[in-house]
Amino acid sequence: MSLEIKNLSLEYKGAKKALNSITLSATSGVIGLLGPNGAGKSSLMRILATISKPTSGQVTWRGQDIITHPNALRAELGYLPQYFGVYDQLSGAEFLHYLAGLKGLKHSLATQKIDKLLGDFNLSHVADVRLSQYSGGMRQRIGIAQALLNDPALLIVDEPTVGLDPQERANFRQMISDIASDRLVILSTHIVSDIETISDQIAIMNAGNLTTLATPQHLLQSLGNKCWKTTVSREHLTQLQKDVLISHTIRQGNDIIVHYVDELGKFPTATIREPTLEDVYLYYVNCQPNSITPSDVTSEVA
Amino acid sequence: MINQLKQCVAADLRQRTRQQSYLITLLVMSLLAMLFFPSPESHYQTLVVNGYRGIYNSAWLGVCLALLNTLFLPIICFYLVKNTITFDRQSLTCELIAATPISKFNYLLAKFLVNLLILTSIVLAMLVTTMLMQLYFGESYLIQLWPLIWPQLVFVFPILCVISAIAILFESIVWLRGGFGNTLYFFIWIGSIVHSVEGSTGVGTLLKQLEADVLTKFPAEQTSSNIGITASEESVTTFVWEGIAMSSNHLLSMLPILAIAILSFGLAHIFFDRFKQATSSHNDQASTSLLTKLIDKTGKLGDKLLVSISQFSAMSRQWRLEVLLLIKGLSNYWYVGLVGLCIAQLFVSQTILTTVLIPASWLYCVLVLSPLGSQSQTHNTKELMSYCSFSSSKQTMSLFFAGCCLLFLSTFVGLARLVILSQWLIVAQVFIGIGFSVALALFCGTMTQTRRTFEVIYPAFWYIGPMQSALYVDYFGVNSQASWQANMPLYVLIVTIALLTTSLTKIKLTSH
Numbered sequence: 001m002s003l004e005i006k007n008l009s010l011e012y013k014g015a016k017k018a019l020n021s022i023t024l025s026a027t028s029g030v031i032g033l034l035g036p037n038g039a040g041k042s043s044l045m046r047i048l049a050t051i052s053k054p055t056s057g058q059v060t061w062r063g064q065d066i067i068t069h070p071n072a073l074r075a076e077l078g079y080l081p082q083y084f085g086v087y088d089q090l091s092g093a094e095f096l097h098y099l100a101g102l103k104g105l106k107h108s109l110a111t112q113k114i115d116k117l118l119g120d121f122n123l124s125h126v127a128d129v130r131l132s133q134y135s136g137g138m139r140q141r142i143g144i145a146q147a148l149l150n151d152p153a154l155l156i157v158d159e160p161t162v163g164l165d166p167q168e169r170a171n172f173r174q175m176i177s178d179i180a181s182d183r184l185v186i187l188s189t190h191i192v193s194d195i196e197t198i199s200d201q202i203a204i205m206n207a208g209n210l211t212t213l214a215t216p217q218h219l220l221q222s223l224g225n226k227c228w229k230t231t232v233s234r235e236h237l238t239q240l241q242k243d244v245l246i247s248h249t250i251r252q253g254n255d256i257i258v259h260y261v262d263e264l265g266k267f268p269t270a271t272i273r274e275p276t277l278e279d280v281y282l283y284y285v286n287c288q289p290n291s292i293t294p295s296d297v298t299s300e301v302a
Numbered sequence: 303m304i305n306q307l308k309q310c311v312a313a314d315l316r317q318r319t320r321q322q323s324y325l326i327t328l329l330v331m332s333l334l335a336m337l338f339f340p341s342p343e344s345h346y347q348t349l350v351v352n353g354y355r356g357i358y359n360s361a362w363l364g365v366c367l368a369l370l371n372t373l374f375l376p377i378i379c380f381y382l383v384k385n386t387i388t389f390d391r392q393s394l395t396c397e398l399i400a401a402t403p404i405s406k407f408n409y410l411l412a413k414f415l416v417n418l419l420i421l422t423s424i425v426l427a428m429l430v431t432t433m434l435m436q437l438y439f440g441e442s443y444l445i446q447l448w449p450l451i452w453p454q455l456v457f458v459f460p461i462l463c464v465i466s467a468i469a470i471l472f473e474s475i476v477w478l479r480g481g482f483g484n485t486l487y488f489f490i491w492i493g494s495i496v497h498s499v500e501g502s503t504g505v506g507t508l509l510k511q512l513e514a515d516v517l518t519k520f521p522a523e524q525t526s527s528n529i530g531i532t533a534s535e536e537s538v539t540t541f542v543w544e545g546i547a548m549s550s551n552h553l554l555s556m557l558p559i560l561a562i563a564i565l566s567f568g569l570a571h572i573f574f575d576r577f578k579q580a581t582s583s584h585n586d587q588a589s590t591s592l593l594t595k596l597i598d599k600t601g602k603l604g605d606k607l608l609v610s611i612s613q614f615s616a617m618s619r620q621w622r623l624e625v626l627l628l629i630k631g632l633s634n635y636w637y638v639g640l641v642g643l644c645i646a647q648l649f650v651s652q653t654i655l656t657t658v659l660i661p662a663s664w665l666y667c668v669l670v671l672s673p674l675g676s677q678s679q680t681h682n683t684k685e686l687m688s689y690c691s692f693s694s695s696k697q698t699m700s701l702f703f704a705g706c707c708l709l710f711l712s713t714f715v716g717l718a719r720l721v722i723l724s725q726w727l728i729v730a731q732v733f734i735g736i737g738f739s740v741a742l743a744l745f746c747g748t749m750t751q752t753r754r755t756f757e758v759i760y761p762a763f764w765y766i767g768p769m770q771s772a773l774y775v776d777y778f779g780v781n782s783q784a785s786w787q788a789n790m791p792l793y794v795l796i797v798t799i800a801l802l803t804t805s806l807t808k809i810k811l812t813s814h
Contacts, residue, residue: 051400052578071403079401085393087313089320094313101309102402130320146398 001062001153002027003048003184008057010043010208018043019054020208030180031213032195033188034281035205041188042082044205045158048186049079061154075104078152080143082159082188088132092123092142095131096149103150110149117145120175122168136163144172148179155185161194173198196277204284211284216277223275223283229259230270245286247279261287306404310412314386315419324420327382328427334378335428338370339363339435347538350528351516355538359442361449361545363432365508368453369529371425372461372498372505377491379424379465381484381758383417387473387574396577406574410470414567417466425458441540452548457505460559467566474574481669484757492765499529507555511546593634617696624697624704627677628670639666640712647716655716656728657780661768663712664739664778665761671705671740672756675747675805687813694813698744698806705740728782734791734798735778741801748805 003026010019019040035041046052048059050070058065064072086095093114100110118124121141131139140163147155157176161169176185177198189195195202196216203213212219227247232240237256240246244266248259259273261283318324338348339358349355349366356362390396399409433445472478472487498504513527519541605626612622643663650659678684687697710717713732720729739760746756767776777794779785 049401051397074401074403077401079398081394081397081401083394084397085390085395087317087393087395089317090313094316098309098313099398099402101306101313102399102404104306104403107305143398 001184002060003154004058004060005048006058006060008044008047008059009055010040010047010052011055017208019047021057022210024203024210024213026184026186026201028180028182028184029200030176030185030187030195030198032199032202033186033205034190034192034195034202035188035211036285037190038207039205039285040208041205042158043208045079045081045156045186045188048154049077049081049156050074051079073154075150076153078147078150078155078157080147080157080160082162084143086131086139086142089130091128091130092118092134092138093127095142096146099146100149105150113149113151114145117148121145121171137165137168140164141168153183155179155183157185158188159190160187161189161191169194192277192281202277202280204281206285219277219280219284220275223261223279225272226261226263226283227259227273227275227279228262228265228267228270229257229273230267231255231257245282247276247282303408307408307412307415310404310409311415311419314412314416318386318416318420319423328424331378331424332427332431334374335367335431336435338367339432339439341439342537342540347528347532348530350532350538351513352520352522352526353538354516354520354541356543357441357540358436358439359444359542360433360436360446362543363436364450364453365512365545367428367432367450368457369505369509371428371454371458373495373529375421375425375458375461376465376494377488377758379421379462380469380487380491381754382424383420383466384469384472384484384487386413386417387470388479391577400577406571406576409576410474410567410570410574414466414470417469418462421462421465422459425454425462429454449545453508456548456552456556457508460556460563461504463563464559464566467563467570471566471570471573474570476575481672481753481757484754485668485761488758488761488765504555504559507552508546512543515543515546516541593638597634597637616692617700620692620697620700621703621707624700625707628673628704628708632670636670643712644715647713647719652719652723652725655719656778656782657768660713660716660732660735661764661778661780663716664709664735665764667708667712668757668760670708671743672753672760673747674701674705674740674743674756675745675749675809676751676753677747679751680753694809695806698809702740702744702802705743706736709736709739727786728779731779731782731785731791734795738777738794738798738801741798741805744805745801748808 005022005024008019008022009017011017022040022044033041033044043052047054047067050066050073053067059067061073061076066073087098090098096114096117097107097110100114101107105113114127115124118127121144123138123141123145126134126138131142134142140160144157144160147157161172164172173194176187179185180198180200187195187199199216201213202216202219204211214222231252233255237249237258240258240260244260244262246258246260250257250259259279261275261279265272340346340348347355348370356366390399429450432450436445437443468487472483475483477483478486498506499509500506509527509529605622608622608625612618640663643659643666647655647659647663673680678687713736717729717732720732742760742763743756746759747753749755763775763777766772768778768780771780773781773784773788773790776785776790777797779790779794785791
């Protein structure tokens with residue numbers, strides 16, 4: 001089981017590149033994909049999910065080119081897009097049966113899987129209720145459930161925790177952790193806390209480029225002496241925002257404790273602090289736009 | 303593969319038949335079947351051969367239903383089923399479907415089968431209504447199933463196959479998906495009517511046999527058949543028609559129809575993009591050709607003019623914004639066509655101007671006007687609009703005047719000519735026609751919350767009215783004198799006000 005992406009580019013007519021020569025390889029585990037809006041995460045995921053085609057480059061799954069032979073992957077693929085629709089006149093169970101049918105599952109096996117997934121996602125009590133009556137969170141859970149119907153070897157999930165409450169998000173993270181040992185999961189999100197505990201590798205994208213790909217520990221180490229904190233008055237905060245990359249602020253009376261990322265610290269009162277993945281994200285998106293070379297990018301989590 | 307197809311058909315069928323609109327469609331089509339068979343005292347007839355019609359027994363009703371279905375179902379049913387792939391695309395269910403291993407063939411076949419099942423259920427509902435009508439009129443109480451059913455099986459079912467396949471084809475080709483496809487299909491249907499009745503395939507053979515039977519019973523020098531709605535002040539003579547037996551000729555005559563269905567499906571399979579364009583097309587930037595630059599510059603100048611003349615009130619400012627909203631995103635070629643029509647209005651004779659060019663210019667704008675009244679539903683902006691302090695009535699009137707402005711723009715050259723020639727009555731009719739067209743667009747959009755209704759109804763009105771000069775449907779009045787003598791402009795004006803008032807009331811009610 002291996003996914004190889006080589007020099008993948010996507011260019012829209014007359015527009016800037018949505019993806020710029022992305023190269024990486026992965027076997028199993030969870031790759032957390034971080035990046036600001038418009039970074040190219042969804043474009044990359046749509047190509048990996050065999051929905052759209054790149055302008056150039058190659059994607060292979062188990063050695064087979066999925067751009068020219070998408071069916072080589074589709075039977076083993078689970079995909080949850082960021083925005084998706086449902087047949088709202090169908091019940092949750094009927095909709096899952098429909099997608100199980102499209103994925104080629106036999107009816108008896110599909111019934112077993114659907115019962116289990118509805119239970120896992122706390123949807124058994126609304127299995128026969130029409131989707132038009134589901135809340136946003138329930139629809140999102142149906143979306144996640146459909147992605148898992150065929151026990152996918154490659155699971156691609158784009159912003160999966162949107163609309164989920166904190167408990168559901170924790171359950172989702174646990175579920176991804178449980179299933180990731182023998183499959184590859186690519187999880188895109190804006191919410192750093194969603195991936196910091198479950199990702200084996202974190203990839204950061206910006207403006208169509210893959211800025212970095214490394215383990216969370218490695219990324220945190222790389223910012224070891226660049227994360228600072230200082231206390232300023234409210235009046236000075238505006239000026240500080242112009243000078244440094246602020247990741248976090250805490251109000252304390254009339255003062256504000258500012259956590260920021262900077263190569264040198266800049267302020268005499270500043271003290272070094274432990275980096276977080278929020279710092280990593282801000283640093284690689286804002287300070288290191290093209291810091292990676294294709295040969296660096298290999299994700300092989302045993 | 304069978305399970306895949308089965309699940310796909312089952313889900314799509316459930317999705318479409320569980321909607322309220324499906325039940326309403328069945329009811330409306332049953333009502334239409336009732337209208338197909340007027341009572342003996344009625345002032346219209348639907349199938350008369352040489353002034354005779356058969357008594358309402360199963361044989362006559364079966365053939366009559368098949369003939370009328372063959373004529374009218376293609377136009378009604380096409381618009382009912384031409385939304386299934388579009389629904390997957392718009393609801394973004396396509397994102398999930400595209401990532402599964404389902405093949406293009408299986409997906410399209412499932413969609414085709416569901417179209418066919420839905421249309422078959424409609425015909426079944428009409429058939430049941432027909433049986434009830436036979437019992438109601440009581441001209442024959444003997445219900446014979448086979449004479450009722452076989453004409454539907456042999457003549458109507460293949461037509462349903464064609465409609466289902468063409469609907470899939472139109473949804474698979476990018477430029478046929480929208481309003482242009484709807485309008486084009488309308489004219490294809492108009493063209494096919496004569497062929498289907500007078501041709502040697504399909505119901506044409508049935509009608510010829512029917513005419514021959516009548517001629518044998520009631521010899522006459524000439525044969526004339528009236529199908530559709532025929533006004534008749536005198537009651538027609540009835541006779542007992544025993545029907546005709548199904549033959550292999552009937553079956554063979556439908557083979558070309560089935561071939562068209564297969565061909566359409568095959569083409570759909572070639573053109574269907576498996577949702578690859580679902581989200582990427584919006585990223586395609588417009589080219590920066592000379593034409594684009596010219597239109598941009600003209601547009602900016604035009605907008606400056608609009609800004610300067612619309613600053614005196616909130617409603618006029620809103621009117622300008624509604625005009626911009628209507629024309630935003632139109633193709634450059636649309637503007638080129640509009641300029642072409644305006645130039646043509648300068649050079650053609652006055653007769654051509656009033657009978658062809660002015661109505662054609664309005665028809666040209668049908669796809670731009672069709673979103674009126676349904677924009678907030680389409681773009682999901684209802685909630686944003688609802689809390690604005692600007693009243694819904696004012697906004698609707700701004701919308702109405704924006705539509706009028708567009709139609710005025712499409713005919714202003716011709717209008718200027720008519721003013722110079724002091725053709726004041728026709729000038730008044732142009733303004734009334736503009737008002738009616740826009741009010742109809744607004745009414746259709748408001749009532750049905752889809753642009754398709756206007757796209758279907760307006761070309762039909764346009765064809766029967768201004769094009770065929772049917773006096774009581776001609777909202778423009780191409781035969782100006784006859785139109786004024788019949789007070790048609792005044793009636794159209796009253797209808798315009800009624801349509802506008804109804805739309806305003808509906809919008810007010812839904813916004814509270």
